Amino acid sequence: MSHAEPGGRAGPARPEGSVLPHDLLVLARPDALEPESPPPPWAPARLRLAPLVVVRRAAPRGTAIPVGVRGAERRERFAAWLAPQAVAARVTPEELARAARWRERRSRLPALAALDAAFEILAATGLGWGPVGAVGFELASGVPSVSATSDLDVLVRAPARVPAASARALLAALAGLAARVDVQLETPAGGVALAELAAEPRTVVARTAAGPRRVADPWQPGAGAERLP
Amino acid sequence: METLEFRYPARDPVGRRAHVGVVGSGDLEVLLEPSGDGEARVRIRTTVDGYGQVWRNVLDRLFSRYHGAAAIEVNDFGATPGMVLLRLEQAIEESAP
Numbered sequence A: 001m002s003h004a005e006p007g008g009r010a011g012p013a014r015p016e017g018s019v020l021p022h023d024l025l026v027l028a029r030p031d032a033l034e035p036e037s038p039p040p041p042w043a044p045a046r047l048r049l050a051p052l053v054v055v056r057r058a059a060p061r062g063t064a065i066p067v068g069v070r071g072a073e074r075r076e077r078f079a080a081w082l083a084p085q086a087v088a089a090r091v092t093p094e095e096l097a098r099a100a101r102w103r104e105r106r107s108r109l110p111a112l113a114a115l116d117a118a119f120e121i122l123a124a125t126g127l128g129w130g131p132v133g134a135v136g137f138e139l140a141s142g143v144p145s146v147s148a149t150s151d152l153d154v155l156v157r158a159p160a161r162v163p164a165a166s167a168r169a170l171l172a173a174l175a176g177l178a179a180r181v182d183v184q185l186e187t188p189a190g191g192v193a194l195a196e197l198a199a200e201p202r203t204v205v206a207r208t209a210a211g212p213r214r215v216a217d218p219w220q221p222g223a224g225a226e227r228l229p
Numbered sequence B: 001m002e003t004l005e006f007r008y009p010a011r012d013p014v015g016r017r018a019h020v021g022v023v024g025s026g027d028l029e030v031l032l033e034p035s036g037d038g039e040a041r042v043r044i045r046t047t048v049d050g051y052g053q054v055w056r057n058v059l060d061r062l063f064s065r066y067h068g069a070a071a072i073e074v075n076d077f078g079a080t081p082g083m084v085l086l087r088l089e090q091a092i093e094e095s096a097p
Helices: A043-049 A093-099 A115-123 A133-141 A164-174 A194-199 B052-063 B081-095
Strands: A024-027 A033-035 A052-055 A065-070 A077-082 A087-091 A129-131 A152-157 A181-187 A190-193 A204-208 A211-215 B002-009 B018-021 B028-034 B039-046 B070-076
Touching: A024 A133, A043 A065, A052 A133, A093 A129, A093 A133, A093 A152, A115 A129, A115 A152, A115 A164, A129 A133, A133 A152, A164 A181, A164 A194, A181 A194, A190 A194, A194 A204, A194 B018, A204 B081, A211 B081, B002 B052, B018 B081, B028 B081, B039 B052, B052 B081, B070 B081
Parallel strands: A152 A181, B039 B070
Antiparallel strands: A024 A052, A024 A087, A033 A077, A052 A065, A065 A077, A129 A152, A181 A190, A190 A204, A204 A211, B002 B039, B018 B028, B028 B070
């Protein structure tokens, strides 16, 4: 268990100039962040090395964007807010997939080595997709972030229904890769794990700006699940 | 990595085995099955140490309104308390006949 709620706003649509959960934002100034709590000791050096933050899933606060700072260690995460005018550039997961910078310098780390095969399988779905997590951060920043045990975290845009049979087929195709591939579908109800959809439980958990929610059907927003009495 | 165990009195039978959740950062897996006696037992393996009291609070809340004689195994990968409660509720729902 942990305290921080990772991620960002739900929904696959991308209005012009907007930011979505998992987008990476380049800071215009090192002091642009408004921390939620006093910054941990590792944060300033890390931000000098890579002035890049990840858009989180959180309820909006005026125009400020909820972001997270990734440290070198798994437990090093730090929540902050960023004014839109302090964003120098935005890098989306889809842009990282299209740029395919992992082809320029081959890595033996499984999560990076799996990208070529994952690219073929995910491109064939016709859906928008891109690497997130440690792999996305390393591709965008050039700062080593992937470890030997890192998963390949992938975001897939799923504005229209992905049937459970298709989810199972995609999961099976990705199962043979060099690294474990952790796919999150961005549905109208929020972020849903591909593995969960494939298992067809009565309800699935969707990650939303207001926290996780159980929903009967992520493509029928409003079809909420009954809570226990 | 830490392992925690909790016990609660129970009175209701559990319908069937249920397995929900996923292995992945910020998420957890829950395996729920009949405990075979009048007790609920929860065994938690978590990648994040030092949250024993938070786990107890979440489970106290759950078992104040759920009385199934369940043996529950949790594999946690740094989920928030909100996510943990949802997954436990989901497992209970799936275990209903």
